[in-house]
Amino acid sequence: MTTAGPLADTKVIDLTRVLAGPYCTMMLADMGARVIKVESPDGGDDSRAFGPFVNGKSAYFMSLNRGKESIALDLKDDSDRIVFEKLLSGADVLVENYRPGTIAKLGYRWADLHERYPRLVYAAVSGFGHTGPYAGRPAYDMVVQAMGGLMSLTGHAGAPPTRVGTSIGDTAGMFAAYGILAALLQRGRTGTGTMVDVSMLDGQVAILENAIARYAATGEVPGPIGARHPSITPFDAFAAADGYLVIAAGNDTLFRALCSVLARSGLADDERFADNARRTRNHTVLKEEIETVTRTRSVADWLTALDAAGVPCGPINTVDKVLADPQVAARTMAVAADDPTAGNVIMAGNPVKLDAVDDPPTRRPAPDLDADRNRILAELEQEPAEH
Amino acid sequence: MTTAGPLADTKVIDLTRVLAGPYCTMMLADMGARVIKVESPDGGDDSRAFGPFVNGKSAYFMSLNRGKESIALDLKDDSDRIVFEKLLSGADVLVENYRPGTIAKLGYRWADLHERYPRLVYAAVSGFGHTGPYAGRPAYDMVVQAMGGLMSLTGHAGAPPTRVGTSIGDTAGMFAAYGILAALLQRGRTGTGTMVDVSMLDGQVAILENAIARYAATGEVPGPIGARHPSITPFDAFAAADGYLVIAAGNDTLFRALCSVLARSGLADDERFADNARRTRNHTVLKEEIETVTRTRSVADWLTALDAAGVPCGPINTVDKVLADPQVAARTMAVAADDPTAGNVIMAGNPVKLDAVDDPPTRRPAPDLDADRNRILAELEQEPAEH
Numbered sequence: 175m176t177t178a179g180p181l182a183d184t185k186v187i188d189l190t191r192v193l194a195g196p197y198c199t200m201m202l203a204d205m206g207a208r209v210i211k212v213e214s215p216d217g218g219d220d221s222r223a224f225g226p227f228v229n230g231k232s233a234y235f236m237s238l239n240r241g242k243e244s245i246a247l248d249l250k251d252d253s254d255r256i257v258f259e260k261l262l263s264g265a266d267v268l269v270e271n272y273r274p275g276t277i278a279k280l281g282y283r284w285a286d287l288h289e290r291y292p293r294l295v296y297a298a299v300s301g302f303g304h305t306g307p308y309a310g311r312p313a314y315d316m317v318v319q320a321m322g323g324l325m326s327l328t329g330h331a332g333a334p335p336t337r338v339g340t341s342i343g344d345t346a347g348m349f350a351a352y353g354i355l356a357a358l359l360q361r362g363r364t365g366t367g368t369m370v371d372v373s374m375l376d377g378q379v380a381i382l383e384n385a386i387a388r389y390a391a392t393g394e395v396p397g398p399i400g401a402r403h404p405s406i407t408p409f410d411a412f413a414a415a416d417g418y419l420v421i422a423a424g425n426d427t428l429f430r431a432l433c434s435v436l437a438r439s440g441l442a443d444d445e446r447f448a449d450n451a452r453r454t455r456n457h458t459v460l461k462e463e464i465e466t467v468t469r470t471r472s473v474a475d476w477l478t479a480l481d482a483a484g485v486p487c488g489p490i491n492t493v494d495k496v497l498a499d500p501q502v503a504a505r506t507m508a509v510a511a512d513d514p515t516a517g518n519v520i521m522a523g524n525p526v527k528l529d530a531v532d533d534p535p536t537r538r539p540a541p542d543l544d545a546d547r548n549r550i551l552a553e554l555e556q557e558p559a560e561h
Numbered sequence: 562m563t564t565a566g567p568l569a570d571t572k573v574i575d576l577t578r579v580l581a582g583p584y585c586t587m588m589l590a591d592m593g594a595r596v597i598k599v600e601s602p603d604g605g606d607d608s609r610a611f612g613p614f615v616n617g618k619s620a621y622f623m624s625l626n627r628g629k630e631s632i633a634l635d636l637k638d639d640s641d642r643i644v645f646e647k648l649l650s651g652a653d654v655l656v657e658n659y660r661p662g663t664i665a666k667l668g669y670r671w672a673d674l675h676e677r678y679p680r681l682v683y684a685a686v687s688g689f690g691h692t693g694p695y696a697g698r699p700a701y702d703m704v705v706q707a708m709g710g711l712m713s714l715t716g717h718a719g720a721p722p723t724r725v726g727t728s729i730g731d732t733a734g735m736f737a738a739y740g741i742l743a744a745l746l747q748r749g750r751t752g753t754g755t756m757v758d759v760s761m762l763d764g765q766v767a768i769l770e771n772a773i774a775r776y777a778a779t780g781e782v783p784g785p786i787g788a789r790h791p792s793i794t795p796f797d798a799f800a801a802a803d804g805y806l807v808i809a810a811g812n813d814t815l816f817r818a819l820c821s822v823l824a825r826s827g828l829a830d831d832e833r834f835a836d837n838a839r840r841t842r843n844h845t846v847l848k849e850e851i852e853t854v855t856r857t858r859s860v861a862d863w864l865t866a867l868d869a870a871g872v873p874c875g876p877i878n879t880v881d882k883v884l885a886d887p888q889v890a891a892r893t894m895a896v897a898a899d900d901p902t903a904g905n906v907i908m909a910g911n912p913v914k915l916d917a918v919d920d921p922p923t924r925r926p927a928p929d930l931d932a933d934r935n936r937i938l939a940e941l942e943q944e945p946a947e948h
Contacts, residue, residue, distance in 0.1 A: 180747035197770070205743050225792065233851060234771055284916070287729040303914070306891030312873045314809040316788075316796055321875040323883040325788070325798070325807075326571055328715065335798035335805050335877055337788040338725050339714025344768050346912075348735050353913040355742035356592050358565035360917065362749060369916035376786070376912035378574025379894040380885060381731050383909055384621055386895070389880045390907035391613040391620035396880055399701075401712070405612065411712075411722035418722050420707040486699045488708040490722055493776045493783055496710040504693030507766040508773070518778035522770055525733075525763035526740040526839040527690070529671070529756035530747065538920035 179206020179531050184269040184358070187212060187258075188242065191219045194374060195271030195348030196238040197298045202267070202354065203241040204524040206531070210265075210550060211239065211541065212249055212258060215246040216555045218543040228516035237521040239540035240511050245551075246544035249280050262291050271299040274309045283437070286371045295357040295367040299350045303373030313374055314475055315341040322378025329398040336398065345377040407453035408432065411490065413465050414473045421464075422486040429453065431483045435476075436467045511539040566593020566918050571745070573654040574599060574645075575629065581761060582658030582686045583625040584734030589654070589741065590628040591911040593918070597652075597937060598626065598928065599645060602633040605707045615903040626927035627898050633931035634936075636667050641909055647941045649678050651926040658686040671756045675690040682744040682754040686737045692762030700761055701726040709765025714772055714784040723785065732764040754808045794840035795819065797876065800852050801860045808851075808874040816840065820869045822863075823854045865936070898926040 184207040188199045196219070203209045213219055224234040245261075247254040262268060268287070270277055277283070284296055298304055301313020319325050319337055329336030353370035361367055379386075385396050388404070396404065401420070403409035408429065411418045423432045426449060431441040440446055441463055446456045453460055468476060469547070473489055480487040491499065497508050497520070507523040519539065527533055571594040583606070590596045598607055611621040632648075634641040649655060655674070657664055664670070664685070671683055673741055685691055688700020706724055708713050716723030740757035748754055766773075772783050775791070783791065788798035788807070795816070798805045810819045813836060820829040828834055833843045840847055855863060860876055862929045867874040878886065884895050884907070896910040906926065914920055 180743040180750070183750070201739065203744060228778050233774040237770060237774035243835070302888055303892050306888045308888040311868075312813060312871070314796070314873055316790060316807050316809050317873050317875040320798070320807040320877045321883070323878050323880050324725070324727060325877050329723055329726070330716075330720065332607070333717065333720065334869070335788045335807075336716055336723055337798070338711070339716070339783075339785055340768055340770065340772060342768070344770065345732075345735075348732075348739065349912045352588065352735065352739045352742065352913060355739065355746060356567040356913065357748060357915060359742060360915070364568070364917075366917075368918070371914040371916070372912060373886075373892065375888060376892055376894050376910075376914075379889060380909050380912040382726055382880065382883070383624060383727065385727060385880050386581075386884065386907065386909050387612060387620040387624035389884070391615050396726075398726055401722045403703065403724075409701070411707070411724070413721075420712075420722075422701040424701060428638070463866040477889050481698075484699070486701055486704050486764075488704040490707045490712050492713040493710050493712050493769065493772050494674060496708070497773065497776070499708070501689055501693045501695040501762060502766060505690050505760065505763055507763050522767050522773050523763075525736045525759060525767040526743065527745060527758040527763075528740060528747070529753070530751075530753075536860050539797065546564065553737070 180528070181205040181207035184208070184266045185264060186210065186269060187265045189272070190299070191266070191271065192221045193238065193341055194343040194350070195269060196221070197344050198297070198299060198350040198354070199269055200238055200240065200243065201348065201351040202214050204526070207523060208259065209242040209243045211242045213244055213543055214248050215544070218246065222543065226520070231513065231516040233519070236511070236513060236516060236519050236540040240521060241538040242541055242547035243545055243550065244439040244541035245547045257551065257554065259328070260296060260557070262287070264557050265294060266358065267295045267297065268505050269297045269350070269354070273312060274298070274300050274304045278345035285380050288367065288369070292366050293361060294362070295354055295361060295370065297350050297354050297370040297372070299346050299372050301373060302375050306370045315343040315374070318343070318374040318378050322375050323382050323385065327396055327398055328336070330400045331398055341354070342378065343374050345381060346374040349377050349380070402457065405454060406450060407457045408460060410461060412461070412468045414468050414471060414476055416472045418490050419473045419476055420488050420490065421480065424486070425450070432480070432485050435475055435479045435483045435485060436464065438463070438467055481535055506533050506535050509535055509537050511537045514541040567915070568592040568594035571595070571653045572651060573597065573656060574648050574659035575650045576659070577653070577686070578658065579608045580625065580728055581730040582615040582656060583608070585684070585686060585730050585737040585741070586629065586656055587625055587627065588735065588738040589863040591913070596629040597648065597933070598629045598631045598725065599634050599648070600631055600637050600930055602931070605631070605633065609930065617907070618900065620906070622896070623900060623903060623906050623927040626790070627908060628925040629928055630933035630937065631928035631930055632934045636791050644938065644941065649674070651944050652680045652681060653745065654684065656684045656737070658739070660699060661685070661687050661691045675754065675756070677856045679753050680748060681739055682748060682757065682873070684737050684741050684744075684757035684759070686733050686759050688761050690763060691758045700732040702761070705730070705761040705765050708760050710769050710772065711765055714785055717787045718785055727933070729765070731759050732768060732941055733761040734757050736764050736767070753924070789844060791840060793808060794837060794844045795847060795851060797848060799848070799855045799857050801858060801863055803859045805861055806860045807875050807877065808867065811873070812837070815872055818869070819872050822870045822872065825850070825854055893920050893922050896922055896924050898924045900926040
């Protein structure tokens with residue numbers, strides 16, 4: 175085991191705010207990169223003001239900025255620009271999630287950056303990307319969920335629209351982190367940096383995958399179908415006596431095992447349910463048959479019985495239950511930071527487990543605004559002019 | 562521009578099937594890697610049998626396996642194992658998404674692989690990961706959506722459970738692709754490969770982010786809230802005369818602009834809606850006020866007026882509309898492959914745009930089972946024994 179991580183020699187200058195950008199640089203920090211967050215002196219990252227707060231510090235901000243450093247610089251101020259450019263000289267990666275055009279207005283167009291810092295990798299995360307007719311438009315997670323098709327697939331038919339309950343703007347941050355590592359590998363081959371341009375809308379389209387393939391093949395526009403799988407049955411949420419559980423009986427063998435656990439082996443012999451295609455065609459009546467039985471006992475009872483029979487199933491965990499789950503604990507998927515002001519802060523862990531790299535249950539906390547100024551400035555004094 | 566891509570010199574041996582694993586290797590292929598899919602001679606990747614079909618070929622399979630090569634090998638057959646091991650000798654990456662334990666039973670435990678092929682990066686994508694009490698359990702997308710908390714946040718309060726309408730098992734594939742590039746960078750530093758262990762459940766926890774932070778800070782368990790944002794208002798789907806649109810007025814200035822477009826400036830002066838906190842507390846009555854107006858005109862009318870006023874908004878696009886969107890087209894987010902049997906196949910494009918790398922609108926099609934056998938075997942004859 176090494177504690178260093180694959181990005182131990184990588185320095186990231188981070189101009190990002192709120193969600194998709196900070197999520198990207200958190201992924202880089204989790205891989206060992208040194209991430210220097212350059213924030214506006216006027217309050218810093220907007221999300222520092224997002225509630226809920228713990229002793230005055232934003233839980234939102236703290237959860238996305240663990241292990242980063244902070245320096246406050248006004249990129250419209252000449253002396254601060256000199257500091258920023260010194261930082262870029264020693265950096266491997268610059269990440270920002272301004273609206274396209276903003277960074278150019280500040281005087282840092284990609285063409286100029288590339289000429290001045292040829293080894294620098296530059297990643298821009300935006301709502302719609304740096305090209306195309308919508309490039310200049312603002313976007314929020316909800317707008318791209320709607321425009322990208324995911325909302326049209328989520329929810330119950332006939333009910334009001336349903337948003338995925340978490341900001342999948344994260345997805346753009348993940349794709350950006352992937353693009354940055356690709357660009358670093360590319361730099362290893364070619365010696366020069368490249369621009370990584372990732373948009374939240376593109377990220378939404380990229381995760382539609384099967385829906386696009388199905389529509390392109392059949393011409394049928396897919397709609398929302400609740401908790402059910404479109405083409406595998408039974409694969410749904412089912413009501414028990416005290417709540418719901420999910421059951422995913424993806425083939426004939428598992429369906430027979432399910433019927434046996436339900437003590438309704440007759441269902442497996444019913445010709446309406448003889449194979450997956452017929453079960454999918456008759457999904458409404460099959461669900462009624464299954465729920466007639468599942469409603470008679472508790473979620474916990476059914477999970478025990480189904481697990482014993484090897485039928486894939488699970489509880490619909492709320493967040494408290496997720497954090498209490500023994501598998502989540504065993505995988506270090508909840509980590510803590512000891513914040514000097516807010517105390518013990520709990521966050522999601524790093525889902526990318528590398529055999530050769532430590533995955534500690536505690537992390538360095540998120541920085542206060544400008545907390546690392548003096549050390550960073552002292553280091554710049556000592557560094558050679560170019561990287 | 563180069564057509565090569567950052568992974569042009571990277572050879573990937575791909576044992577994956579169905580979704581999360583093939584999504585990962587598709588991302589690698591999109592970055593220029595050579596991906597050799599090693600499939601069971603008995604039908605190959607299970608998803609080759611998933612409908613809908615175009616001239617007998619699975620749209621599902623085709624959309625996830627573009628640009629890959631295929632060779633059929635029985636890993637229980639001695640002569641096929643010799644071929645497989647020759648492939649590993651020349652490979653940079655091995656990816657599989659068997660249930661943990663399966664690859665060891667085949668004789669390819671990570672410890673042995675690492676000793677024999679020290680430069681090989683090995684990535685395993687599984688339901689629950691290779692460690693922890695649930696490691697041996699089967700999982701499907703629906704099971705991890707339920708167990709990982711995402712279903713508990715998605716849908717309308719009081720309504721039956723709601724699954725996100727696309728398989729977010731994709732997320733695990735994305736994290737695995739990120740981990741593989743990290744491991745390749747690590748190999749550049751250390752000279753040796755590492756194991757990348759990514760689970761679908763961990764991926765779900767990692768994208769809960771804000772929900773965990775909110776719960777940890779407040780002790781309140783978050784539930785489903787329809788299409789609304791939990792802490793920003795108005796940020797929701799609203800009914801128009803002919804359907805729904807989303808409006809994301811994230812601050813006081815945008816709220817005032819929205820009220821002006823609605824010709825209801827009085828709302829902006831109403832003390833119940835004077836700031837975001839009060840708007841969020843009174844979200845139900847505010848939504849009624851807004852919908853009283855939005856129901857009087859069409860979605861298209863409102864989008865035009867709101868765009869002109871700079872209020873973030875969007876249509877709830879179905880998949881056909883997504884594919885017809887000019888921004889999606891401008892960003893090459895729908896790509897085509899010319900399949901010799903199925904004809905023109907439409908798929909989601911690559912959301913990671915690199916300035917220095919081509920992003921062509923057409924891609925090589927997915928391979929038929931064993932299509933590249935002869936060429937691959939001929940190459941192995943010519944290669945030196947070790948990489």
